[in-house]
Amino acid sequence: MKKLVVLIILGAAGLVAYNYFTTGDISLIPATSQSPEEQELRTLEKAFQQAKNQYLQGSRGASLVGIDTPADVVGAMREIRRVEREVIALKKRMTSGSAKVKAEKLLIEIKAFARTYG
Numbered sequence: 001m002k003k004l005v006v007l008i009i010l011g012a013a014g015l016v017a018y019n020y021f022t023t024g025d026i027s028l029i030p031a032t033s034q035s036p037e038e039q040e041l042r043t044l045e046k047a048f049q050q051a052k053n054q055y056l057q058g059s060r061g062a063s064l065v066g067i068d069t070p071a072d073v074v075g076a077m078r079e080i081r082r083v084e085r086e087v088i089a090l091k092k093r094m095t096s097g098s099a100k101v102k103a104e105k106l107l108i109e110i111k112a113f114a115r116t117y118g
Contacts, residue, residue: 084111
């Protein structure tokens, strides 16, 4: 009986992890499938996170070792600006209210990062 309970718990945890990595939401069963707009927004969000990490790594490497890494930093900021333009364009064509809210949150995050580091 204990083995069955453990197996059910592990299965549920695996399903939650799978749903989190595919949809970005923590749930046992996804409530709805994502629209193409939401999928594109998720892709842009991932691109922003990667560019942000690249920027932070480039600036951290320059400060720790004294190595000049402006190409990494400039390239990352250029990518962040590209993502910002694409999110703005995507938000204009969005029809879903919840997707617009997510896009606005991403824009706020991008602008805050650019204001702080750019």
